[in-house]
Structures are given as C-alpha cells and as structure tokens.
Amino acid sequence: MENQVLSSKSPQVLILGVGNILMGDEGIGVRVVERFREIYDTPEGVEVVDGGTLGFELLGFLENKDLVIIVDAFQKKGTHAGEVVLIDLDKEPNFYRDRISPHQIGISDLLNLAFVSNSMPNSIKLVGIVPYNIDPGLELSKEALEGVEKAIIVIKNLLTDLGIKLLTKTN
Amino acid sequence: MAKRITVDPITRIEGHLRIDVEVDDGKIKKAWSSGQMWRGIEIILKGRDPREAWLFTQRICGVCTTVHAIASVRAVENALGLDIPLNAQYIRNLIVAAHAVFDHLVHFYHLSALDWVDLVSALSADAKKTAKLAQQLSDWHRNSYNEIKGVQDRLRKFVASGQLGVFGSGYWGHPAMKLSPEVNLLAVTHYFQALEYQREINKMVAILGSKNPHIQNLAVGGVANPVDPNTPAPITMEQLLHVKKLIDNIKDFIKKVYFVDVAAVGAFYADWTKYGAGVLNYLSVPELPMDEKGTKFLLPGGYIADGDLSTFTQIKSFNDPFFRDNVKESIKHSWYDGDWNRHPWVEETKPDYSGFDEDEEYSWVKSPNFKDKPAQVGPLANVLCMYAAGHKPTIEYVNKMLSIASGIAGTKIGIDALHSTIGRHAARAVRAVVLTDTLDVLWNALVENIGKGDYDTFNPPKFPKGEIKGFGFHEAPRGVLSHWVVIRDGKIDNYQAVVPSTWNAGPRNHNDEPGPYEAALVGNPIAQPEKPLEVIRTIHSFDPCLACAIHLHDGDNSELVKIRVL
Numbered sequence: 001m002e003n004q005v006l007s008s009k010s011p012q013v014l015i016l017g018v019g020n021i022l023m024g025d026e027g028i029g030v031r032v033v034e035r036f037r038e039i040y041d042t043p044e045g046v047e048v049v050d051g052g053t054l055g056f057e058l059l060g061f062l063e064n065k066d067l068v069i070i071v072d073a074f075q076k077k078g079t080h081a082g083e084v085v086l087i088d089l090d091k092e093p094n095f096y097r098d099r100i101s102p103h104q105i106g107i108s109d110l111l112n113l114a115f116v117s118n119s120m121p122n123s124i125k126l127v128g129i130v131p132y133n134i135d136p137g138l139e140l141s142k143e144a145l146e147g148v149e150k151a152i153i154v155i156k157n158l159l160t161d162l163g164i165k166l167l168t169k170t171n
Numbered sequence: 172m173a174k175r176i177t178v179d180p181i182t183r184i185e186g187h188l189r190i191d192v193e194v195d196d197g198k199i200k201k202a203w204s205s206g207q208m209w210r211g212i213e214i215i216l217k218g219r220d221p222r223e224a225w226l227f228t229q230r231i232c233g234v235c236t237t238v239h240a241i242a243s244v245r246a247v248e249n250a251l252g253l254d255i256p257l258n259a260q261y262i263r264n265l266i267v268a269a270h271a272v273f274d275h276l277v278h279f280y281h282l283s284a285l286d287w288v289d290l291v292s293a294l295s296a297d298a299k300k301t302a303k304l305a306q307q308l309s310d311w312h313r314n315s316y317n318e319i320k321g322v323q324d325r326l327r328k329f330v331a332s333g334q335l336g337v338f339g340s341g342y343w344g345h346p347a348m349k350l351s352p353e354v355n356l357l358a359v360t361h362y363f364q365a366l367e368y369q370r371e372i373n374k375m376v377a378i379l380g381s382k383n384p385h386i387q388n389l390a391v392g393g394v395a396n397p398v399d400p401n402t403p404a405p406i407t408m409e410q411l412l413h414v415k416k417l418i419d420n421i422k423d424f425i426k427k428v429y430f431v432d433v434a435a436v437g438a439f440y441a442d443w444t445k446y447g448a449g450v451l452n453y454l455s456v457p458e459l460p461m462d463e464k465g466t467k468f469l470l471p472g473g474y475i476a477d478g479d480l481s482t483f484t485q486i487k488s489f490n491d492p493f494f495r496d497n498v499k500e501s502i503k504h505s506w507y508d509g510d511w512n513r514h515p516w517v518e519e520t521k522p523d524y525s526g527f528d529e530d531e532e533y534s535w536v537k538s539p540n541f542k543d544k545p546a547q548v549g550p551l552a553n554v555l556c557m558y559a560a561g562h563k564p565t566i567e568y569v570n571k572m573l574s575i576a577s578g579i580a581g582t583k584i585g586i587d588a589l590h591s592t593i594g595r596h597a598a599r600a601v602r603a604v605v606l607t608d609t610l611d612v613l614w615n616a617l618v619e620n621i622g623k624g625d626y627d628t629f630n631p632p633k634f635p636k637g638e639i640k641g642f643g644f645h646e647a648p649r650g651v652l653s654h655w656v657v658i659r660d661g662k663i664d665n666y667q668a669v670v671p672s673t674w675n676a677g678p679r680n681h682n683d684e685p686g687p688y689e690a691a692l693v694g695n696p697i698a699q700p701e702k703p704l705e706v707i708r709t710i711h712s713f714d715p716c717l718a719c720a721i722h723l724h725d726g727d728n729s730e731l732v733k734i735r736v737l
Binding site for chain 2: 020021051052058060112113135
C-alpha cells in the first residue's frame with residue numbers, strides 16, 4: 001500500500017473527471033474526459049476515468065500514481081463562466097480540507113482516505129472550469145463548451161511537461 | 172429557555188441535509204429535516220428510451236450508483252412483464268450483495284464510527300491491554316499487539332503533524348464520548364484494516380459489473396456485454412475464481428471484526444438503546460431473486476406496523492400489489508407546486524421554492540408514506556422483517572449479536588433494544604453478515620447453472636404501442652428503493668424514484684406526522700448545544716445520503732458544517 005517510486009519508464013497518470021452530468025455544467029469534468037477520449041488515443045501509463053459523483057470507490061484509482069489531474073466544475077468570486085483555472089494541490093494541500101463546501105464532500109473524503117491509507121499520489125492538480133448553468137439537464141452551456149476545449153489544452157500541457165505525447169485519433 | 176440548533180449540512184458524503192432541533196432542558200423537543208437539494212431526474216428522463224434509463228439513474232447519486240441502476244431495469248422489466256435469465260439474476264444478485272457489504276462496512280468504520288470513537292483518547296491506550304481485550308472478543312488473526320501498536324504509532328504521527336483533520340470528524344474529547352482508551356484504540360485499528368477490506372469487496376463489484384468505475388453490464392432484460400469497448404469481456408471462469416477468492420478474503424473481516432466491534436460499541440453505549448427509535452412502522456422488500464419471474468427470494472421483506480413483529484405482512488414478488496398499491500408521496504411540506512398525496516405513477520414534479528418555513532414548506536424531499544403512514548426503511552427495517560418472517564440466518568445472527576452485547580454489558584439486552592440509534596448499527600452489521608453468507612450461495616448457483624450448459628444472460632425487450640406501467644424495487648443498503656415508470660409508445664412518459672433517504676429524511680407528511688429522522692431525534696440528550704454530537708449520532712445511524720447531485724468546487728472559504736445556535 002506504500003506509495004512506491006515507480007521504476008517503469010512512463011510516468012503513471014490519472015485523469016479523473018468528476019461531476020454530475022444530470023446537472024448541466026456541473027458535469028463538466030466528466031464531459032472533458034469524454035471529449036479527451038474522443039480526440040486522443042489514451043497513452044501508455046495514463047488512465048482516463050469518468051468518476052461521476054463517486055467518492056470512496058475511486059480510492060483504488062489514485063494508488064501508485066505520479067500525477068492525478070482532477071477535472072471538475074469550480075466556482076470562485078471574480079471568475080467568469082467558461083474560465084479554466086489550474087490549481088496546484090500539492091502547494092495547497094489544505095484546499096479540500098479547509099475549504100470544504102457541501103459541493104465537494106465526496107472528493108474531499110476520498111483524498112482524506114487516500115492520505116490516511118498512504119495511497120496519495122505524488123502530485124495532484126485541479127483543472128477547474130467555471131460553470132454557467134447548473135440546473136437539471138444533460139446539455140452544457142455555450143460557455144462551458146468553450147471551457148471544455150480550454151481544459152483539454154491545459155491537460156495536454158500537463159502531460160507534455162511529463163514527456164507524454166498525445167496522438168490524435170486516426171479514425 | 173428553548174434553544175434552536177441548526178446543523179447544515181449533516182451528511183459526510185453526498186447530499187445536503189439540514190437538521191433543525193429545538194432543545195429544552197438538555198433534550199431535543201422538536202426536530203425538522205430538510206433536504207436542500209433538488210433532484211431533476213424525473214424531468215431529464217421524460218421522452219427517453221426506457222432501456223437507457225438506468226444509465227442516467229445511476230448518476231443520481233455518487234454513493235448509490237449501482238442501486239439506482241438495478242431498480243431502474245427492474246421497473247422497466249416489470250412494465251414489460253419480462254422474465255430474466257437465471258444467470259443474469261445471479262450475477263445481479265452477486266453485485267447487489269457485494270455492493271451492500273461494501274457499503275455497510277464503509278458506513279460503520281469510515282462514516283460513523285468516529286461519532287462514538289475518540290481518536291485522541293486512543294493515543295493514551297495501553298497497547299498490550301488493547302491486544303488482550305481484542306483477543307478476548309475475537310480470534311481475528313490481526314488482533315495482535317504488533318498490529319495494534321503499529322496503528323497507535325501511525326496515529327501519533329497524524330497528531331504530531333497536525334493532520335487529524337483528515338479523519339473528518341472533530342468531536343474528540345466530547346463529554347458524550349464514553350469508550351475507554353483501549354476500546355478506542357481497538358476501533359481505530361480496525362478502521363485502518365477496514366480500508367483494506369473495503370477495497371477487496373469493491374474489486375468484486377468491479378469484476379462482476381465491468382465497473383469502470385460505473386457499472387457497465389446491466390441491460391433491460393438481463394446483463395449484457397460491456398458498453399465501453401475498453402472493458403474486458405464480462406464473465407470468464409478465471410474471473411469467477413477470482414471473485415470466489417475475494418469472497419473468502421472478506422468473510423472473516425465481516426464476521427470476526429465488523430460484527431464483533433458493533434456488538435462491543437453497542438454494549439458500551441447501552442444507554443443509546445433508549446434513544447432514537449422514532450417511527451416504528453418498518454418497510455422492507457424481498458431481495459436476491461432466485462427465479463426468472465422474481466417470486467422466490469433468498470431474503471424476505473415486508474411491512475411491520477407500530478413496531479409489533481406479529482403484524483408482519485410479507486411482500487411476495489416483484490409484482491406484489493401490497494407494495495404497488497400502498498406507496499404514496501405527499502408534498503404538503505415540500506417545495507413543489509400544489510398540495511397532494513399521490514401514487515408515484517401519477518405524480519408530477521413542479522418545483523416551487525418558497526424558503527424554509529417550519530410550519531409550511533421546508534424541504535425539497537417529499538414525504539413518502541406506506542398505507543398512509545410514515546415508514547422507516549433501512550437495515551433495521553430489513554432485519555426486523557426478516558426476523559419476523561422466520562428467516563433462519565437472520566434470527567441466528569440477531570441472537571448472536573444480542574448475546575455478545577449482553578455479555579459485555581453484563582446485563583441482558585433484548586431484541587427491543589434494536590429500536591434505537593445504536594440498534595440501527597447493530598442491524599446493519601447483522602445484515603452485512605447475512606449478505607456475506609449469501610455470496611457463497613449465489614456464487615455456487617451461478618457456477619452450477621453455467622455448468623448445466625445454460626449460457627443465457629439476456630431476454631430482449633419489446634415495447635408495445637400504447638401505455639404500460641411498471642415498478643421496480645430493491646432493498647438497497649439504505650433501505651427500500653423503488654423506481655416507477657410510465658411508458659407510452661416505447662418512450663418514458665413519467666418516471667419517479669422513491670429513494671431510501673426520502674423515506675427516512677422526509678418532512679412532516681400530509682397529516683403533519685414527522686418523518687423518521689424527525690421522530691428519532693426527539694428525546695435525544697444534548698450535552699453541548701454548540702457541538703451537537705448526539706444529533707449527528709442519530710442521523711448518521713440511518714446512513715444518510717440524500718440522493719443528489721452537486722459537488723461543485725467552491726474556491727471561496729466556506730465551512731463544512733454550519734452550526735447555528737439561537
């Protein structure tokens with residue numbers, strides 16, 4: 001269960017999209033993951049997961065990862081819909097723990113349990129996209145759709161920094 | 172002077188539950204339960220293909236994905252009168268049983284044990300004495316001094332680095348914490364071990380449901396090839412042997428650790444058998460169907476009125492009119508347009524928010540009723556119904572639980588003690604053990620049936636012109652879940668999900684009778700109004716989870732739990 005330093009050549013990465021697809025832009029993290037799979041072949045060492053609103057059941061996915069990229073809807077004063085933020089959770093380890101809002105208890109409990117059970121990844125980033133509309137419905141807003149494309153670029157850059165090359169799907 | 176306390180939100184996992192209590196003379200006099208989140212699934216499903224409904228319903232809630240998928244396919248199959256191949260029933264049952272064991276285990280250790288167990292006190296425990304106590308209670312092979320000492324050292328590191336917050340509770344040192352340091356340390360040791368075993372059980376569900384991490388293999392009419400081409404082919408003998416191994420791995424932990432810990436904690440907190448009863452009408456449904464039509468079940472279910480086991484009425488099949496005709500939902504105190512008490516097939520969902528007003532409307536949750544009365548659902552209801560039905564394993568394990576607890580408490584604890592806050596934990600542990608035993612039965616049934624050369628897993632559904640109606644129920648970890656569907660010309664015309672937490676967390680009903688949470692809180696002691704641990708204990712004993720939606724990151728400061736004392 002210890003966090004091992006991995007000897008394999010390719011870094012182990014998890015791209016975890018979370019959110020509720022029944023609530024419009026709230027499900028944007030999942031939509032980003034779907035879009036990512038549509039555009040790119042999944043490279044070796046990378047796991048792309050639609051985490052929905054699951055909590056504990058995602059624990060296993062965090063294990064033995066060099067980098068975990070959580071993609072989720074994000075709200076903060078002064079941001080505008082469709083804006084994409086990259087938050088380094090290694091530098092703000094208490095981000096989830098201290099600022100827990102009712103909206104993120106699933107993920108925060110998940111990270112707490114990962115911490116307690118020594119399965120925290122070496123590095124965690126949050127790619128947050130500011131939603132426009134979180135009413136019941138399956139469609140994303142125009143702003144959120146633009147946010148999806150921006151988030152894909154942010155993720156691509158994070159992978160490139162690790163030396164992971166993305167190949168566009170051929171078919 | 173009466174004091175008013177508001178706890179918002181109270182769930183540690185999904186959901187937005189607000190509880191208001193009025194405290195006088197150190198006791199709760201009145202309580203209100205309010206769901207602060209609206210679920211729009213009914214609207215999203217209208218006009219869709221009924222074969223796809225389960226893919227959406229499993230997104231209602233992050234904790235109950237599998238159960239909403241199961242209830243949904245059962246509802247559509249019921250509307251069609253469709254038989255399900257035996258293999259498909261067995262595979263679904265294995266998923267259902269394993270998922271429930273996972274859920275019960277996690278609920279006890281990781282979502283509610285710290286309401287009773289004081290982490291900080293465990294630091295001052297004598298590890299040798301703890302090991303001795305542990306070995307008296309159970310012959311679990313990891314109740315060793317070394318294991319226990321190791322956990323205590325680990326805990327010390329968390330405290331030294333100021334990281335106790337990761338345990339998510341903050342009630343250490345509260346006057347309502349009564350366990351000795353040694354018992355606390357023992358419970359914490361098992362908290363860590365449970366983290367390993369819950370993963371094993373989850374692996375089982377993952378193999379059987381082609382989970383990734385959502386279940387992929389369900390279909391109206393049976394089980395199907397995975398929807399996602401990245402997942403491996405569904406069931407091979409190699410996978411079944413792996414599942415068998417996982418069953419064997421978890422069995423001992425459930426029986427020798429979880430079950431015994433709950434009996435011990437219950438005995439040490441025997442005073443909590445006096446609090447938290449509330450609504451004594453108990454509803455549960457039969458589960459683990461063993462035939463194609465859903466008329467023979469491994470676990471019985473039914474209805475008990477007024478806590479009197481002799482009133483038990485059994486629910487006999489997936490098509491039983493006793494269940495079908497007696498479920499209604501009232502919206503008198505909920506934020507919906509109108510004022511009615513209706514059967515789910517004829518409900519409408521028109522939100523009409525008007526703010527929290529305890530005398531008028533104060534919740535998004537509707538108020539379900541059975542035979543026109545509020546009913547408590549969940550493992551306690553299920554265990555009492557199975558007991559009343561004469562289900563042998565349930566009777567055996569209830570008696571065993573009560574006998575262990577009586578031995579530790581040094582006084583006889585009878586079955587009436589189950590109608591309580593601590594009794595709900597005891598019943599959940601009994602149910603977990605009963606379900607663990609069914610895993611072997613189900614596994615053998617599946618392997619035997621395949622061995623006979625029956626490879627059927629799917630009966631294709633055909634939708635007629637015109638209107639058909641169906642209902643599907645499931646005894647989920649949190650209690651009775653039912654989905655109700657009206658289909659017209661092959662499209663969903665109306666869809667309603669009556670979920671366990673709606674039964675338990677519902678506001679006052681059409682006759683102003685309080686729901687189970689509200690009733691269970693009345694009479695609970697409150698030692699410190701600013702730290703209402705007792706409220707949390709009683710609500711957590713129901714395993715609260717408002718089937719719900721949002722978990723949006725909030726970059727602005729906000730507190731986990733707002734407690735307001737007025």
